[in-house]
Amino acid sequence: MERDLISKKELLDEKGISYGQLYRWKRKQLIPEEWFIRKSTFTGQETFFPKDLILARIDKIMNMKDDLSLDELAGKLSPLLPDYEMRKIDLMKRNIVSSVVLQRFASGDSDKVVYSFEFLLYFYVVDKLLQAGEMSMEEGEQLLQTMREHFPKFNGKPCDLVFIRKMGVSSFALISVPAEFYFESGVKLIARLSVTECIEQLKGKLV
Secondary structure (H helix, E strand, O other), X not given: OOXXXXXXXXXXXXXXXXXXXXXXXXXXOOOOHHHOEEEEEOOEEEEEEEHXXXXXXXXHHHHHOOOOOHHHHHHHHOOOOOOOEEEHHHHHHOOOOOHHHHHHHOOOOOOOOEEEHHXXXXXXXXXXXXXXXXXXXXXXXXXXXXXXXXXXXXXXXXXEEEEEEXXXXXXXXXXXXXXXXXXXXXXXXXXXXXXXXXXXXXXXXXX
């Protein structure tokens, strides 16, 4: 599956920003290096971006830049996980994830157990798909295991979660961003989530 791309010229025109702004944000790491995709066209080499990711990121920068410095924005938008911990009882009180998820996936843990941001992220991603009605509890367990086993391998690099199903059998994958992928016939793409976006959303809930 090929992700929709937008050219640099189209992006600058649509968002009303300058070339200088775009590359200043890149230098400040507000926009990941991996999103700048060089491709050959009939006019030569041009720069493209994953359309959904870059449009959402530009909107976020524009909405927040008046209240925060670029360095503060970089901290909020970074795919790196913050050094943050939360007790299970506080997680329940603040409704960061639903009680259904905690009852199913953390039922054996004491209320005083402390979760790292990484584990909070795993619960959050599972909860997001369950809330959308796209996934069963059994698939949630499968997703949680996939995140635990493979997310740390990305070591802070942007990645997407891909959820597919064929003939009732579900599979999950974590892929680098940007990436193109294609399936055999009969495979249905249930969801594709930007884990970087999930990290940003979770950070916002924890402030």
